[in-house]
Amino acid sequence: MFSTLLPAWASLIITLLLCTTAFAANNATCSSNATRLRLSDPPYENYFYSDCHSSSHVVVTSPLSSSNLSIIGPRLLVAWPAGNSGIVSFFKPDNGENGTLGIRLENSTATKEALEPVYDFNQTQSKSPRVGVSGVISFNSSAISTVTILGSIRTIRDFTEGPSIIYPSVQKAIKISEIADGGASFERTWFDNVTTTYLSFAPVNGSDAITINRGDNVTLSFGAGTYQFNASFDYPQLEQLSxxxxxxxxxxxxxxxxxxxxxxxxxxxxxxxxxxxxxxxxxxxxxxxxxxxxxxxxxxxxxxxxxxxxxxxxxxxxxxxxxxxxxxxxxxxxxxxxxxxxxxxxxxxxxxxxxxxxxxxxxxxxxxxxxxxxxxxxxxxxxxxxxxxxxxxxxxxxxxxxxxxxxxxxxxxxxxxxxxxxxxxxxxxxxxxxxxxxxxxxxxxxxxxxxxxxxxxxxxxxxxxxxxxxxxxxSGFFPDHPEWNKTAEEYADVWEDETLRFFEVNVPQSTAKSLVESYINESSSYSGPPNTEEIIDDVTFYGIALDGNNNQSIVRVINTDDCFRHFLLNTTNQTQLSSFLNQTADHILKPFPVGLSTSLGLFVANPAFGGDPIYAKNFTNADYHGTVVWSWQLAMMAAGLSHQLGRCEATDVPDFCNDRSFYMKVLSAYNHLWSLIDNNSAQLSGEVWSWIYNDGFQVEPLGAFTPTESDIRQLWSLTFLAVHRENFKI
Structure with missing residues (x-):
């Protein structure tokens, strides 16, 4: 092909001109500079690009030597907020040796950036501009593009998170074509027959031309080297808040x-x-x-x-x-x-x-x-x-x-x-x-x-x-129901005071120690100490639900959902409030598997007191809501305890505030929680994180164990922008 006859420097200049032209055209119509962000979470590298035309999130997945290769493979993914849209292309090593192929984005020598914008508005072809991003992807060895999906993030999720569901009507609509200079392109018109998603690859820096392998499943062959990719679509965009x-x-x-x-x-x-x-x-x-x-x-x-x-x-x-x-x-x-x-x-x-x-x-x-x-x-x-x-x-x-x-x-x-x-x-x-x-x-x-x-x-x-x-x-809302100003309050009194008892679990001290020992024997993920010396009394907690599996009347899992009551309610039943705060403080202060506390934060679930092997099986470090840490639950628990401690400085002071030893226990739980939060600041903006145990807990992405990945940035995981440690009186 023509591109293979060019010297490397000429191919590079062509690529830089393409990127710079797109960059200049974009800046000519945007009144403010583009916003960029790179976040590393190996094996995932994340790149964000936003300007006045569109927003894009690019994820490059390149397995580590320790990665579970059955669920983690080389992948280029582009996600767009508009239409919840996206592209994903999966790769495998041409030599067939799983784990040998590594991919990454290269920074442009002209702009020093990994991504540049795509913007093209031809009103005769589309009602919306064609927008997206371009960059240069590098392969450390020859590779094959196996599956490419264009259109919806939901379609991509259905493929990545379960039994690899793929929709024939989506895939059959993809057109794969040769393009100039040894490149290849994917193009798919959406089911609306209006919108089109585009993905193209072209060799640069003297890399081999791409070969299209046609058959029942069309694949692309890449040589070792670098290739420019362009990912774009022509769908109406959202108006972003700066x-x-x-x-x-x-x-x-x-x-x-x-x-x-x-x-x-x-x-x-x-x-x-x-x-x-x-x-x-x-x-x-x-x-x-x-x-x-x-x-x-x-x-x-x-x-x-x-x-x-x-x-x-x-x-x-x-x-x-x-x-x-x-x-x-x-x-x-x-x-x-x-x-x-x-x-x-x-x-x-x-x-x-x-x-x-x-x-x-x-x-x-x-x-x-x-x-x-x-x-x-x-x-x-x-x-x-x-x-x-x-x-x-x-x-x-x-x-x-x-x-x-x-x-x-x-x-x-x-x-x-x-x-x-x-x-x-x-x-x-x-x-x-x-x-x-x-x-x-x-x-x-x-x-x-x-x-x-x-x-x-x-x-x-x-x-x-x-x-x-x-x-x-x-305040004048719901004028059709003026009686709600009293009725809703009366209902709330009953629900607030009478519901906890249905979920309460009390485990005698001796039984509690035995249950923890049994749990460790049943758990394949946790090999640490039982910490049963921390069980100095009967264990009380509130089960995560009623009417569970195996005919369980209460699902006996200690959990962080206490935070909702602490954050949202001003309980006036003093006996109940003190008892509820006491058991929450215990679970925060005591180490897993007796409580919820680990060096990585609070686990959102502790199944150690279940008394049935099903608990160890269904609440693990590989489960989305198992023995894992969720950032927003840390934030709401911190905000909830802050709310309750703050009541001690108000006019209507709860009884627990006047019991100094009890107050200090709650304050200790609050400060311990904040120590865990501060020690895990690197993870806080992500959705959820898991662990491995090797003489202690070590952070591990949830995606290392399951196809259900954790989002690198989650809206409710950004709440520590507003939730801060308060200095309460001692």
């Missing part, structure tokens, strides 16, 4: 203090929604955005066009008007059209997933916190709630106020049976929806041990939502 726009005026100092986190927050923030995480969850998730708002509110921008109203508006837009359910996850872009076609509907209309039971309850809480508790919210209330919905076709005749009331009606109706006289029975608690195995934040197959009645929803979220509905009613 770091200055997503943060409040008094918080813009965080941009210099925490450039990584503030840039990451901006990458996930747009004028009409905040996105859950990247690359796997690069779209709207209701629970994630509302929990993030609860923790980040002190630093987020208020008012029209601000981050707070973007979150609340996005939630209201997606409410199911039929029953008031709040949307968990939206399906948009190519994946939405694909799902519609499965139902014989030709439409690009978005869809919403309403299977979760926890998400509804966060809505009135965030509404109260902003529209009742802040001056800006009070002033914005009328204009905001008079807006008419536009995202879902079914909601376009409803205002935000009407949609909010529909959800409040659902909460009042579903909480009434338990709150009624004599209604405090298990059957009146909130259950998962029929036919669903998930329903709250621990939404993996065994996240709550097969339970049907989740702990966090019933003991914290329901009463907190009811308190908020009462407060909103007192």
């Amino acid at each position: 770091p200055q726009e997503v943060l409040s005026n008094v918080s813009t100092g965080l941009i210099e203090q925490n450039p990584d986190q503030s840039t990451s927050l901006s990458f996930l923030s747009y004028t009409d929604k905040l996105l859950a995480g990247t690359w796997r969850f690069l779209t709207y998730f209701g629970r994630d955005s509302m929990i993030s708002l609860l923790l980040l509110q002190p630093i987020l921008s208020e008012g029209e066009g601000g981050a707070i109203e973007a979150v609340i508006g996005a939630v209201l837009e997606r409410i199911n008007r039929t029953d008031g359910s709040v949307c968990h996850e939206e399906n948009i872009g190519d994946y939405a059209t694909f799902l519609n076609l499965q139902n014989n509907i030709t439409s690009t209309a978005p869809q919403c997933d309403y299977k979760m039971v926890d998400t509804d309850y966060f809505l009135p809480i965030i509404m109260r916190n902003y529209f009742v508790e802040t001056e800006t919210g009070l002033n914005r209330s009328s204009a905001f709630f008079n807006k008419t919905a536009s995202f879902l076709a079914n909601n376009t005749d409803l205002t935000y106020g009407e949609l909010a009331q529909i959800t409040a009606v659902k909460i009042m109706n579903t909480s009434a049976p338990f709150a009624s006289e004599g209604g405090q029975r298990k059957e009146n608690l909130i259950h998962l929806k029929e036919g669903q195995v998930v329903g709250q934040w621990r939404d993996s197959e065994f996240g709550i041990g097969g339970g049907r009645i989740p702990y966090d929803v019933n003991t914290a979220l329901v009463p907190a939502a009811l308190r908020s509905i009462a407060a909103l009613s007192r």
